[in-house]
Amino acid sequence: MAVVWTLSSSSTPLGVPLRHPFDWLGHSLEYLVLAYALGRAGGRRGLALGLAVWFGASDEVHQAFVAGRDAGIQDWLFDLLGAWLGSRLSNKPGSRPVRRPPEDAPKVTPLAQTEFWP
Template identity: 35%
Template sequence: MNRAYLALAGLQMALIFWFSAQPGDTVGIPAPWDKLVHAGVYALLGHFLAQGTQRPLFSWSLAVLYGLSDEIHQMFVPGRVFDLGDWLADAGGAALAILAWSALSRRAGRLQR
């Protein structure tokens, strides 16, 4: 377990929460760019979680559940909604980063099976 990466994951989660708490009229990322932003933000979260826990499936599950909680949170923010496409972009971004990290870690012999 790498606590520095877990701390970065916690910071990333706090930033996601803060941005998600902004009212809808202050968010101005047009489609389809918003999905790329979601994927990128959650790719970074997935990377931090994978580095921190060294457990790819667990890391992906945490990122996906956090993405779900984020979308639910947005239902209570004025001008924001639950968007299934955003959640899928979150899950996909986290998956891509974790799969890449896992492959590189196996190649380097650092990932325990």
Template identity: 40%
Template sequence: MGQRLAGKRLYLGLALGWMGVLWLLSSQPATGAGLPHPWDKAAHFAAYALLGFLWQRGLGRFRPAFLLSALYGVVDEWHQSFVPGREAFGLDLMADFLGAYLGARGAGRWEALRGARP
């Protein structure tokens, strides 16, 4: 049980750290050298899929993992709207939500597969 709790704490710490990285990235003023469409949506998707995955592995439950990740996407888009040259887009938020959903859902399935091993 001790290793399992340590593993959950590790994932929770990684989720918080990843949130910090996302905040720092979205704090950077736009220089015009960002990813072109549609690759920017793919980056949003991947970033929030990782966040959903980390929260689900740390919390062990899909719903709170997804909700925390999706809510952070809202907060981060709002924050980004105040950064010079950056904007908050609904499509970015949709990519965040979809990534968070699939990341959290996938982490749960991965855990189920790991538990099914002999």
């Protein structure tokens, strides 16, 4: 998120201005990576999508105050598209193995249910 915020604080984030439709591709890729990272870190793709979309909206407001940049609903929609795809890719089935104890493992009683006095 800090990288996105830093890039959007510049009038030419990559050193050269991106023309349409390449700027929309940049928005989508940027938020795809963000939502993917959030989804992998938290394991909850719905939350990752929500955070990325919210951050995209706040970033568009931020860009309205940066010289040489403008805020637009189309940019935010491409943020949304990239975030949706990134969140879906973050938790593909089989991407995170589920760890289960072996069937013959001893059952552990939680400490709260343990009796200390006979």
